[in-house]
Amino acid sequence: MISVQGVLLLSAWIPAMLVPVCAQGQSYPVKPIRMIVPYAAGGATDSYARVFGPKFTEAWGQQIIIENRPGAGGNIGSAVVAKAAPDGYTLLLNTSGQAIAPALFRKLPYDAARDLQPVMMLVRGVQVLVVSAAVSANSVKELVAQIKERPGTFNYGSNGVGSGPHLAGELFRSLAGVDVVHIPYKGDAALTPALLGNEVQFAFLPAAAATPLVRAGKIRPLGVASATRTTFLPEVPTIAEAGVPNYDLSTWAGLFVPAGTPRDIVQKISNEGVRMIKLPDIQKILANWGVETLGVGVEGFEVRYREDIAKYARLIRDAGIPQED
DSSP states (O other): OOOHHHHHHHHHHHHHHHHHHHHHHHHOOSSOEEEEESSOTTSHHHHHHHHHHHHHHHHHSSOEEEEEOOOGGGHHHHHHHHTSOSSSSEEEEEETHHHHHHHHBSOOSSOTTTSEEEEEEEEEEOEEEEEETTOOOOSHHHHHHHHHHSTTOOEEEESSTTSHHHHHHHHHHHHHTOOOEEEEOSSHHHHHHHHHTTSSSEEEEEHHHHHHHHHTTSEEEEEESSSSOOSSSTTSOBTTTTTOTTOOOOEEEEEEEETTOOHHHHHHHHHHHHHHHTSHHHHHHHHHHTOEEEEEOHHHHHHHHHHHHHHHHHHHHHHTOOOBO
16 A cells, blocks of 8 residues: 555656656757658659758758658668657658558568658649540540440550559559550650550549640540549549549658657647648649648548558559569
8 A cells, every 4th residue: 555655756756757758849859850851852752841841940940951862762761760769850751652662662671650650741642534635535434434345455554663653543443343454654754645645545644744734635634533623623523423432542742750759749740740831832832833732640641651551552462563672
């Protein structure tokens, strides 16, 4: 039985024990922060870092040092963060490729689910199912019907094996139950002319890239690949709305920290990111880049990240996409 004196000592000791934990998040950050971008400078992911990094500096008075660590499909930079000290001073800005990597690569130098803590989702990238002008289908249902009438004769293009457009096509193949042929190209610069020339009959293009071609009448949009419509082509239904139930495959860019980072620090980074994503200048910049702002906090991003890892694993396995070394 604990004496009254023991209770008093215990009650005094517990708050003293908790103070450093609480103070840690309140005082953070007290030194510069590294933001690792696992891709080369000048790309889309790097551009996000160059926009958000200075905003964190303005808010916290500590420099954000952006460090590009490209290689191995983003896995080198991700491994740097996964193995860093879990103190909030090393951030990772990565894309949904982070959720694809566990299934696409035979062996990773880290555990994507266990070693990285999702912090917040910054932006959503939306893909649109488009057909070449030579295809007569005016809706997703019509396209599915035409493919089923002539199985194996429709080609769809992507900008590479394991890319977002490739996986979007494989999900369409699976859920719509169609027999189509995948033709990978080396990037968007090669894919777009192939679509315009009807080398491939359909493809999944980023909404911002598809919109000017749609407005010019060079391609026809049939459905949006995400769960909700896009602001770029608001008149185009989602693929699920258009006749393929449960279709949803949007991309994202978000922040991560090493697993084990104190929760109050994770929450502080998340809250600041959610705040800055709503700033008018940020909204304008990202709209011009063709992405939609999300500002999904830590809890929502944790759920989405786990779901995406499982979804891509099933998709890559079912499609028989070979793993890379």
